Amino acid sequence: MDVLTHLFVGLHIIGIAALLGGFLTQMKAMGQGTARFVPGMLHGALTMLVTGMVLVGLVQSQDHDLNTVKIGIKLAVLIVILALVYVKRDEEKVDKGLFALVGGLTMANVFIAVLWT
Template sequence: MDVLINLFVASHIIGIAALLGGWLTQMKSLSTGDVRIAPSMVHGALVMLVTGFILSGLNEADDVELNQTKLGVKGVILIGILVMVFLKRSEERVPKGYFAAIGLLTMTNVVIATTWT
């Protein structure tokens, strides 16, 4: 079971890398307002959502005590991010504030994952 959990943790981290990497690569363009939702951001958010749910289930099956409040907060933030990137994925330009909010929510999710015990 540990190997399976570790594979999904790795996939979850790859998802966050795709989402945050797609956002960070456009930081220079943020000052000009010429930013858009990269396909990697949509796919990264989807991968994070799917692997997050799978990880919760696998850990529950392995009798690991989970912080349901933390997972709920992270899940709500992630669903918000997913909706935001999905709705604007085909637009040529995304408003600066909207794009910045995606990055801030993503970083908030990372901070919650790493610091909330």
């Protein structure tokens, strides 16, 4: 079971790599106001959601302590990210402020995950 949990943490990290990586590839374009939400960002955000929910199940089935407040906040932030990326996925240019907001929320979730122990 531990191996399965670690496997899903690995997939969870691949999800964040796609979401944040997609954002980082658009940084230069964001400065010029021509950034767009690339497909990898949507797929990464969906991967985070699915693997996160599987992890909740795995961790709870092993009777390990789970910080539900932390998970709830990560989930709420991710839902905002997912909604924005999904709604704007076909737009060729996304407003600079909105694009930066998605990147900022993504990074906030990374630091919530690693600093809140």
